[in-house]
Amino acid sequence: MVILMGEEKEKKGFFRRLVEGLTKTRKSIASGISSIFSAFSKIDDEFYEELEETLIMADLGVNATMAIVENLKEKVKENKIKEPEQCRQLLMESIEEQMNVPADAYEFENRKSVVMVIGVNGVGKTTSIGKLAGQYKNMGKRVLVAAADTFRAAAIEQLTEWTNRAGVEIIAQSEGSDPAAVVYDAVNAAKSRKTDILLCDTAGRLHNKKNLMDELRKINKVVDREYPDCYRETLVVLDGTTGQNALAQAKQFGEVADITGIIITKLDGTAKGGIAVAIQKELGIPVKYIGVGEHIDDLQKFNPHEYVEALFSTDAAAEEA
C-alpha cells in the first residue's frame, strides 16, 4: 500500500515477492487452466477449444494462442500423450520457451548507460523509473534521472518526489521546455559527473501520433550525438491491463527507437498480462521487468521460468516458496 511507502518493508526472497505480486494473476489463470485439465477426461477438439478460450481470456491474443495450441498439439502427438493433466507441463514449457530472456539483457547495469523509458499515457513510466532508480542506487550505482516529460501537468513534480524517495539526483527544466534540451543537459551532466546509469523519463505518447514519435526520435539523436560511447537501453512500458493494442504500441515504438526491453506494469491487479507472451512471440522483444505494486520495491526482474511457474502453480506451491 502506498500509505506504507515510507516504512521499511521486510526483505523477501525474489520468488516470494513475485508470487505475491502475481497471486491474483496466478489464481485466476491457474484456476481457469486447472479446471480445464481436470474437467476433461481426454484430449480432443473440445479440450483444445476450451484451452484456446482460456488463453485468449488472459490477453494472449488470437495469434499467440493459436501458435501455442498448435505447438502443444504437436508435442502431444510426438510424445503420445493421452492425459489432459500431462498437457499442463507441456503447455508451461511451450510458453516459457517463448518468454526467453537473453543472457545480456541486463548488461546496461554494468556499463555507463543511458536508459530511455517510453510508452503511452499512464502506463507507469515515471513510477517504474522511480523504482529502478531506487534499485540501482541500492546496488551502489551513481544514478541520474532526466525529467524529459515536460508536457504533462506536474510530471516534473511527480518525478522529483520519486527521485527524493530513491535518493538520486534529477535534471529538470520547467514545464513546456524542449524535452530534447533536457536530455542534452542530462547527458552532459551524466558524462561530467561520471554517472553510471542515466534514466530518462519521457512524456506519455500514443504510438499513432507522428509528431510525438518524431520528438522521440529527436531525443534519441541527442543522446547518440552527445554520448556516442554510452550503452543504450530503451525500455517500453506496457500496462499489464492492456489488451491487443499493446502489440501495436510495441511495434510502433520499435520504429522510432531500438527497443531493448519491456516493462509490464500493474500485474498486481487481476489482469493476466498475457500480452507479454504475444509480444515476445511476435516481436522477440524480451520482457525485462514487471511492476507489481506502487511501492518503490514493487518492480521485479522478469524471470520467464518463475513467471510461468507462478502463473500455473497451485496455492500449495506458492506457500512453499
Added chain:
Amino acid sequence: MAFDSLSEKLQNVFRNLRNKGRLTESDVKTAMREVKMALLEADVSFKVVKTFINSVTERAVGQDVLNSLTPSQMVIKIVNEELTKLMGDETTEIVLKPGNEITTIMMCGLQGAGKTTMAAKLAGKFKSKGRKPLLVACDIYRPAAIDQLRINAGKVGVDFFEMGTSHAPVNIVKAALEHAKANNENVVIIDTAGRLHIDEQMMEELITVKEEINIDHTVLTVDSMTGQDAVNVAETFNSKLEITGVILTKLDGDTRGGAALSIKQVTGKPILYIGTGEKLTDVEQFYPDRMASRILGMGDILSLIDKAEQEYDEQKAKELERKIKKSEFDFNDYLDQINSMRNMGGITKILEMLPGMGMGNMKDVDMSSGESALKQAETIINSMTKKERANPDLLNPSRKNRIARGSGVDIADVNRFIKQFNETKRVMKQMSGMMKGGKKRGFRLPFGKM
C-alpha cells in the same frame, strides 16, 4: 485494415460455399468464426463475444443471409446492427441539477486510466455551458497528483479545492462542499486516486465517501485499450460503488476499443463521454453506433461527418458551391478550407476517422507531410496580394517569383501548389456536377492528393 480483412474473410468464406450452390447453417457458423476472431482481436471480452455470436447466428440463419445475394455484406450489416444494439440505443450525458443546486460527480478507476485529466476536461465542458465547477483533489497518494489537478484547473479556468495529503478523502469532500456552497460553485467534480478493484482497503475509502455524502454521479473512467480484464474491473467497481456511468479515455489511439462493449454488457451503465486527445478540450459525446463500427474496424466516418457539419457554415457552403460551379473558386476559398480542416482537428485527425485509416495502417502515412503541405500552402497564399488571391489567373512568372521570395519557398513549390490548386478546382467542379440532385453535404476535401 480490420474491416477490410473481416469483410474479405467473409467474402472468401461465402465464395467457397457459393460454388456448392446452397448455403447451410454450418456455413453461417464458419462465417461467425471470423466475426468472433475479429471481435476477440478488438479485445471484446470472450464471454461477451460468445453470447453475442450466439444471438447473431440465430438471426443470420433465419433466412436473411442465406437468401441474400451478398451474404458477406449481409453478415456485416447484421453484426453491426446487433453490436450497436448492445452498445446502447442512445447517447447519454451527465445531467446537472437545475439552477444553483450542487451536482456532485466522483471519478473512479484504475491507476493511469486518465481520471485527473478527464476531471479537468469535464469541468471545462460544464464551464462552457455556463456552470461554475469546482475541482476537488482527493488523490492523496500519487506523487504530485494534486499539483496536476491544480495546474489543469488553472488551464480550464475553474475553481480548485485541496487539503494536502493528510486528510481522508471523505473529509476533503465534506469541506469541498462547504466551499462550493460559500462560493456558488454548482458542479463539484471529485478526482480520486487510481486503485485496483481488488484493493479492499482502497475501495473502502470510496465506499465511505458515498455513504457519508450524496454523490449524484459515480463515474468509472476506463482506458479504452483495456483488454479482457475490463469485465472484472467494471463488474467490481460497479458492484462496490454502484457506478452511474462510464468514460472511455485515449480513444485518439488506434485501439479498437472492444472493452467498451464488455463494460456496457456487464454493468448495463451508459458510456457518457470519450477522451480523444491530450488537450483539455478533447472530450466528446459517446455515440454507440460509432463505437460499434470502430470495434468492427469500420472507422469513425460518422464522427467525421458530424464534425464537418459542426465546423461548416451553411452559408459559406452555399457560396462555395456556387463558386465551384462557376469556376470562381479562388485562393481565399482555399484558405477557408484549410482553416475549416484545421478546426476539425487537422488532417491527422480527419484521416484517423476515415475508414481504413485509423487502424494501424496510419503508421505508413506520413501525415505530418500533409500538415506541412497545408502550412506551406497557407504561407504561399499569404504572400499573394488581395487581387491575386481573388484572381488566380493573374499569376504570371514574375508574380510567382515574388510570391516564392515572400513565402521563403522555391519557385518550384509555388508552381506545384498552383498546379495542384487548379487540379483541385477542376475535380471539384466535376464533383459538384455529379452531386447535382443528390444529397448535398457542405463538407468537401479540396485536396485531391496529399
